[in-house]
Every structure is written in structure tokens, then in C-alpha cells.
Amino acid sequence: MARIVRVARSTSLFGFGSRFYSTSAEVTSGVSHASPFLHGGGARKDAARDRNVQWVFLGCPGVGKGTYASRLSSLLGVPHIATGDLVREELASSGPLSQQLSEIVNQGKLVSDEIIVNLLSKRLEAGEAKGESGFILDGFPRTMRQAEILGDVTDIDLVVNLKLPEEVLVDKCLGRRTCNQCGKGFNIAHINLKGENGKPGISMDPLLPPPQCMSKLITRADDTEEVVKARLRIYNETSQPLEEYYRSKGKLMEFDLPGGIPESWPRLLEALRLDDYEEKQSAVA
Numbered sequence: 001m002a003r004i005v006r007v008a009r010s011t012s013l014f015g016f017g018s019r020f021y022s023t024s025a026e027v028t029s030g031v032s033h034a035s036p037f038l039h040g041g042g043a044r045k046d047a048a049r050d051r052n053v054q055w056v057f058l059g060c061p062g063v064g065k066g067t068y069a070s071r072l073s074s075l076l077g078v079p080h081i082a083t084g085d086l087v088r089e090e091l092a093s094s095g096p097l098s099q100q101l102s103e104i105v106n107q108g109k110l111v112s113d114e115i116i117v118n119l120l121s122k123r124l125e126a127g128e129a130k131g132e133s134g135f136i137l138d139g140f141p142r143t144m145r146q147a148e149i150l151g152d153v154t155d156i157d158l159v160v161n162l163k164l165p166e167e168v169l170v171d172k173c174l175g176r177r178t179c180n181q182c183g184k185g186f187n188i189a190h191i192n193l194k195g196e197n198g199k200p201g202i203s204m205d206p207l208l209p210p211p212q213c214m215s216k217l218i219t220r221a222d223d224t225e226e227v228v229k230a231r232l233r234i235y236n237e238t239s240q241p242l243e244e245y246y247r248s249k250g251k252l253m254e255f256d257l258p259g260g261i262p263e264s265w266p267r268l269l270e271a272l273r274l275d276d277y278e279e280k281q282s283a284v285a
């Protein structure tokens with residue numbers, strides 16, 4: 001972690017080199033790629049405890065990166081760092097950047113690589129001071145340039161690419177709500193997409209808030225239909241090339257979400273070979 005903080009601070013955003021460190025990435029065939037981090041019987045439990053997890057979550061807006069990254073972060077005891085949250089914190093702080101950022105974010109556009117790398121390196125620096133190690137990055141990198149900066153300063157073990165049919169993503173974004181008191185996220189959308197042309201259908205029950213949160217729900221300013229569509233377009237143009245970039249490095253694990261959290265979470269743990277890790281954690285809790 002110290003290295004990413006130091007180098008992110010000193011990395012010139014213009015003309016940085018493309019030095020990549022070798023990794024232990026293990027490539028497997030099929031829909032899912034095995035986690036390079038967790039293979040091999042009982043050793044994996046120790047590995048989860050002892051090894052720095054340096055993971056990235058990719059995926060379209062609304063796919064659920066935040067939900068699953070945050071659950072894995074609690075399970076593995078590593079920080080979940082969402083650059084969208086860093087941007088929203090900066091917006092809420094009414095600091096010098098906030099006016100500029102709100103115009104960009106409210107149009108669904110990407111913040112400049114320079115600003116986002118600065119916000120991220122400040123967050124990593126604060127984490128380092130608190131003794132954090134490892135990370136699950138959510139929403140970063142989003143451009144090839146960001147991926148190169150990241151690759152230049154640290155070694156990513158695994159990139160999880162979450163996928164849902166595009167028809168579902170807009171409804172999921174429009175259904176998102178956050179409780180402005182406890183900070184928990186919910187979703188009021190009922191998703192029921194019928195299968196066609198050999199593609200499976202998908203249904204997701206709403207994730208409704210408890211009564212005490214009901215009157216405190218807020219909607220993100222950029223979760224309007226027009227802005228969500230703009231964000232999806234930008235994802236397809238600017239961020240999707242990252243999938244091929246990480247695939248070619250043998251680091252990409254594709255994961256088609258089979259439904260809502262009850263169906264998807266166990267399957268994700270299985271794909272990451274963390275299923276019995278979770279059981280063990282619950283047993284000692």
C-alpha cells in the first residue's frame with residue numbers, strides 16, 4: 001500500500017511509463033476464472049488472512065459493484081474503496097472542487113484522471129496511516145489511462161467483471177435509494193426480465209428499507225434516466241476496453257449475476273472459491 005501512495009503521489013499523469021509487475025495470476029477456462037488468490041484447499045483460508053487482497057471490480061453503472069465489493073470487504077477485512085463515494089464526499093464538502101465536480105457528475109461524465117487519481121491517493125494515504133492493507137477498488141480504473149497508472153504503481157491480483165443485461169441496469173439505477181441517516185443502500189425496483197433467444201431471464205426482488213429508514217431515503221442526483229443512459233454510453237465507450245486489457249493479462253474473472261443478492265452472493269463466493277471461507281467466518285463469529 002505504501003508504494004501505491006508514494007508512487008500515485010509522484011506519478012506524472014502525462015507520460016508515465018507502463019511497467020507491470022508479474023503476478024501469480026492463474027487463468028482457467030470457462031465462464032469464470034478462478035481467483036489467483038484463493039486456490040488450493042485449506043491453504044486458502046490462511047491466504048485470505050495473510051495476503052494483501054488487491055482486487056478491482058469492473059462493471060456497468062447499477063450492476064452491483066458497490067454491493068458485492070462491500071460484502072467482500074467485510075468478509076476479507078480489507079477496505080472497499082469506491083471512487084464514486086470519494087467524488088460524492090468531495091461534492092458534499094463544498095470544497096474548491098465541488099462546483100466543477102457537480103457539473104461533471106450530474107451530466108454522467110467522467111471526472112478527469114488527474115482529479116480522480118488525487119482523490120484516490122489521498123484516500124489510500126489516510127488508510128495507510130490507519131494501518132489498512134489491501135483494497136477492493138470499485139469504480140476505478142474507468143479509463144485506460146487510469147488502468148495504466150494503477151498498473152504502474154501496484155500489482156492487481158484479480159479483476160472481477162460483474163455483468164447484467166443492459167435492460168436491467170437502468171431500472172436498477174432508478175430504483176436505488178440510500179438512507180441518509182444509516183448510509184445503507186436499498187433498491188425499490190422489481191426486476192423481471194423474461195428469457196429470450198437462449199438467454200436466461202432474470203428476476204430480482206426489491207431490497208426494501210426497514211421502517212426506520214423509510215422516511216430518510218435519498219436518491220443520487222445522477223440516478224435519473226437521462227444521466228444513467230449517458231453513464232452507460234460512457235461505460236461502453238471508455239471503460240469497456242478495460243475488460244479486454246485485463247483479460248489479456250489473465251486477471252479477469254467474468255461473473256454473470258444470476259439474480260439478486262440471495263442467488264448471486266453464494267455463487268460469487270463459489271466463483272472466488274471463498275464459499276467455505278464464509279462458513280468458517282460465520283462459525284467463529
Ligand code: AMP
Nearest residue numbers: 083084087105109110111116139140142
Ligand atoms: P459511481 O458511484 O461509481 O457511479 O461514480 C459516480 C460518478 O463519479 C461517475 O459518474 C463519475 O462522474 C465519477 N467517477 C467515479 N469514479 C471515477 C473514475 N474512476 N474516473 C472518472 N470519474 C469517476
